[in-house]
Amino acid sequence: MGQFLKNIVLFTMLCLFGYVPVICLWGEIASQDLKTNVSFNIGGVGHLFTRLQEVKTTENVDVLVLGTSLAYRGFDPRVFESHQLRLFNLGSSAQTPLQTEILLHRYLDRLHPRIVIFEVNPFYLSNDGVESSLDFFANDKNDFASIRSAFIINNVKTYNALIYGVYKDITAFKLGFKEPTNKKDDTYISHGFVEKALSYNRNQSSGAISWTFERYQLAAFHNSLRMLKEKGISYVLVQAPISKARYANIINKEVFDTKMTNLGTYYNFNELMQLNDGLHFYDSHHLNQNGVAAFNNYLIKTLFLDYRIK
Amino acid sequence: MLFNSIDFAIFLPLVFVLYWFVCKKHLRLQNVLIVMASYVFYGWWDWRFLSLILFSTLVDYSVGLYLHKTTTEGRRKALLWTSIGVNIGLLGFFKYYNFFVDNFVTAFSFFGASIQPNTLNIILPVGISFYTFQTLSYTIDVYRNKLEPTRDMVAFAAFVSFFPQLVAGPIERATNLLPQFYKRRRFHYSKAVDGLRQILWGLFKKVVIADNCAQFADLIFDNYTAYSGSTLLLGAVFFAFQIYGDFSGYSDIAIGTARLFGFDLKQNFAFPYFSRDIAEFWRRWHISLSTWFRDYVYIPLGGSRVSKALKVRNVLIIFLVSGFWHGANWTFIVWGLLNALYFLPLLLTNSNRSHTNVVAEHRILPSLMEFGAMGLTFMMSVLAWVFFRAETITEAFGYLIGLFNISLLKIPEIRPTYLLVLLMFFLTIEWLGRSRAYAIEVLGLQKPRFLRWGFYFLIIFLMGLFMKTNETPFIYFQF
Numbered sequence: 001m002g003q004f005l006k007n008i009v010l011f012t013m014l015c016l017f018g019y020v021p022v023i024c025l026w027g028e029i030a031s032q033d034l035k036t037n038v039s040f041n042i043g044g045v046g047h048l049f050t051r052l053q054e055v056k057t058t059e060n061v062d063v064l065v066l067g068t069s070l071a072y073r074g075f076d077p078r079v080f081e082s083h084q085l086r087l088f089n090l091g092s093s094a095q096t097p098l099q100t101e102i103l104l105h106r107y108l109d110r111l112h113p114r115i116v117i118f119e120v121n122p123f124y125l126s127n128d129g130v131e132s133s134l135d136f137f138a139n140d141k142n143d144f145a146s147i148r149s150a151f152i153i154n155n156v157k158t159y160n161a162l163i164y165g166v167y168k169d170i171t172a173f174k175l176g177f178k179e180p181t182n183k184k185d186d187t188y189i190s191h192g193f194v195e196k197a198l199s200y201n202r203n204q205s206s207g208a209i210s211w212t213f214e215r216y217q218l219a220a221f222h223n224s225l226r227m228l229k230e231k232g233i234s235y236v237l238v239q240a241p242i243s244k245a246r247y248a249n250i251i252n253k254e255v256f257d258t259k260m261t262n263l264g265t266y267y268n269f270n271e272l273m274q275l276n277d278g279l280h281f282y283d284s285h286h287l288n289q290n291g292v293a294a295f296n297n298y299l300i301k302t303l304f305l306d307y308r309i310k
Numbered sequence: 311m312l313f314n315s316i317d318f319a320i321f322l323p324l325v326f327v328l329y330w331f332v333c334k335k336h337l338r339l340q341n342v343l344i345v346m347a348s349y350v351f352y353g354w355w356d357w358r359f360l361s362l363i364l365f366s367t368l369v370d371y372s373v374g375l376y377l378h379k380t381t382t383e384g385r386r387k388a389l390l391w392t393s394i395g396v397n398i399g400l401l402g403f404f405k406y407y408n409f410f411v412d413n414f415v416t417a418f419s420f421f422g423a424s425i426q427p428n429t430l431n432i433i434l435p436v437g438i439s440f441y442t443f444q445t446l447s448y449t450i451d452v453y454r455n456k457l458e459p460t461r462d463m464v465a466f467a468a469f470v471s472f473f474p475q476l477v478a479g480p481i482e483r484a485t486n487l488l489p490q491f492y493k494r495r496r497f498h499y500s501k502a503v504d505g506l507r508q509i510l511w512g513l514f515k516k517v518v519i520a521d522n523c524a525q526f527a528d529l530i531f532d533n534y535t536a537y538s539g540s541t542l543l544l545g546a547v548f549f550a551f552q553i554y555g556d557f558s559g560y561s562d563i564a565i566g567t568a569r570l571f572g573f574d575l576k577q578n579f580a581f582p583y584f585s586r587d588i589a590e591f592w593r594r595w596h597i598s599l600s601t602w603f604r605d606y607v608y609i610p611l612g613g614s615r616v617s618k619a620l621k622v623r624n625v626l627i628i629f630l631v632s633g634f635w636h637g638a639n640w641t642f643i644v645w646g647l648l649n650a651l652y653f654l655p656l657l658l659t660n661s662n663r664s665h666t667n668v669v670a671e672h673r674i675l676p677s678l679m680e681f682g683a684m685g686l687t688f689m690m691s692v693l694a695w696v697f698f699r700a701e702t703i704t705e706a707f708g709y710l711i712g713l714f715n716i717s718l719l720k721i722p723e724i725r726p727t728y729l730l731v732l733l734m735f736f737l738t739i740e741w742l743g744r745s746r747a748y749a750i751e752v753l754g755l756q757k758p759r760f761l762r763w764g765f766y767f768l769i770i771f772l773m774g775l776f777m778k779t780n781e782t783p784f785i786y787f788q789f
Contacts, residue, residue, distance in 0.1 A: 015767060015770055019770070019771065
């Protein structure tokens with residue numbers, strides 16, 4: 001038995017130490033279709049790399065926005081600027097509370113916002129966080145918080161991406177990377193916004209969309225809210241508008257609304273605003289630039305009235 | 311609890327340590343631990359299912375004891391039928407109730423009668439088909455005086471609920487497994503390492519081969535009208551490897567886990583895709599179920615020592631029942647029927663036992679003839695799998711019609727190169743190890759450590775690179 005246990009421990013140690021360099025090597029030499037579980041999408045969809053470079057040189061904003069693609073495609077700093085409000089948008093693709101918490105730890109003190117807007121929706125709190133973790137490991141620095149989040153998510157893709165991301169940190173690969181401002185129809189706008197070339201939603205509604213709260217995402221979300229309370233920073237929870245057809249298909253909306261109302265001041269703009277599925281969206285859940293302008297002006301009016309943040 | 315889950319990765323070492331360190335010197339305590347661990351393992355899905363397994367255990371334990379005491383043939387028969395009634399009754403209710411009600415209603419509506427169906431919202435308890443058959447084998451063997459009934463309730467409960475093979479087999483016979491609970495188990499280094507090696511190979515089959523094949527098989531089967539015949543063929547081949555990797559992978563993990571605790575379970579798969587005809591295939595596929603049906607249904611019906619007409623009847627019964635065992639759907643019945651039709655010509659020409667040895671024994675490569683026979687048998691099984699995978703008979707026929715047309719000669723629209731490379735690697739390893747109990751068993755024999763450990767590391771690395779990222783349940787759990 002002693003020999004058995006000794007060999008198990010020895011083999012496990014060798015595996016752990018052997019796995020790391022082999023993953024790095026595989027990430028370097030293998031073709032893309034053989035790297036399904038070794039993701040390193042630096043400068044991928046959503047301009048996260050550019051956004052995170054910019055946030056490192058930005059200080060003292062009025063409004064900080066966090067959330068999914070509905071955030072970085074839905075809160076335009078230029079509209080807020082026209083109301084003398086300085087906004088930074090730290091949204092990212094499929095962001096979940098785990099990544100939000102990390103972002104707040106890393107950048108909250110620097111940005112020192114007067115108010116934080118959490119763009120929330122059922123998928124923000126039900127997503128496993130894998131997709132977003134891959135995005136962050138490739139586009140931001142990796143530290144203890146990254147390791148902690150990888151263990152919470154506990155997914156082989158996340159572990160591999162972390163290993164490869166750390167390797168890229170060590171080899172200073174990210175320092176030399178320059179992300180183009182324009183990619184296909186997307187243009188990066190200073191302070192974190194991504195503008196899509198104007199187009200219109202042609203999507204038909206699909207079937208029922210179900211979701212359930214992910215326990216560790218709820219816990220991370222509570223941590224973020226607690227952090228803001230401790231620092232005396234106000235926050236609001238905002239459900240950004242999506243097309244009526246998609247919204248109608250989401251089940252248990254009331255459960256989500258009740259939960260959010262219990263967590264703080266909550267606005268569900270799907271109920272507050274009347275937007276047109278064809279004219280104000282470019283797909284079933286993202287606003288086009290017409291929709292962004294309408295939504296942001298309405299939001300600012302609501303925040304001004306309710307919060308007097310100016 | 312799934313074998314490919316974090317829960318099991320914590321559960322297994324915990325039980326292992328308790329078993330070999332805390333309970334090492336007490337056989338009864340080890341058995342109690344196995345029962346408790348098995349109930350935790352099973353209750354992880356739904357604790358309410360435990361009542362069924364407990365009930366089945368109590369019934370068969372009592373029937374076994376009474377069978378031993380009773381000498382009157384009538385009473386013995388009554389006891390046997392009580393056990394069969396209870397076990398098949400449970401299985402029938404949970405698995406087949408709605409199927410029979412639906413078909414009853416359809417049949418009556420065909421004759422113009424309108425009946426309001428009274429279907430129930432029944433949850434199918436995981437693995438019910440497996441443990442009911444296992445307990446039934448005990449009662450039948452006691453009835454046939456092949457086995458002394460046990461008076462050790464704990465050993466019997468452990469036999470019924472033994473967690474490595476509880477939910478998807480191998481379906482163990484009491485004659486093989488139950489006596490192992492009576493004997494003191496000693497830790498053997500080589501046996502434990504062999505167990506771990508088999509677990510590793512089983513995991514590879516499941517999380518790399520089966521789950522990756524499933525991704526493309528699902529994509530193709532779910533949209534079969536959109537693809538060419540060649541893609542549909544590829545989809546069916548992927549499903550063939552999915553179900554093999556999934557089920558034989560489970561069996562490998564089960565057998566390997568049992569070895570860690572000092573138990574020997576029966577081999578359940580013997581490289582069926584290297585079979586040279588369908589008869590050989592069925593001697594190599596899901597062996598524990600095939601032999602169960604052979605011993606408890608086919609032979610009592612007269613087996614093959616009867617007239618040709620009765621032989622045909624017996625084969626049809628055995629394959630139809632086997633198909634129906636897999637699920638309450640006509641697709642499974644047609645799958646069984648198709649296999650019977652493949653098998654019957656071999657039986658009627660007395661060539662069903664032409665291939666009882668390992669293909670290309672003591673040679674590296676098969677002859678052209680052997681290669682052709684294996685290819686043909688594989689393709690026959692692939693076509694039968696279409697019925698197994700399809701949701702309805704109509705869908706299965708639609709799939710086959712889409713497959714057999716001129717577009718079969720087109721280049722497939724879906725060509726996952728990495729998966730084809732993985733399958734080649736997998737088949738090569740399986741081929742090289744085909745004369746063993748499992749493909750990489752040979753590694754345990756006199757190979758230098760760096761080679762063994764290097765190969766294990768390669769398998770782990772491939773799992774890290776290609777495993778699907780969510781815990782997918784095993785297909786056979788639904789049966």
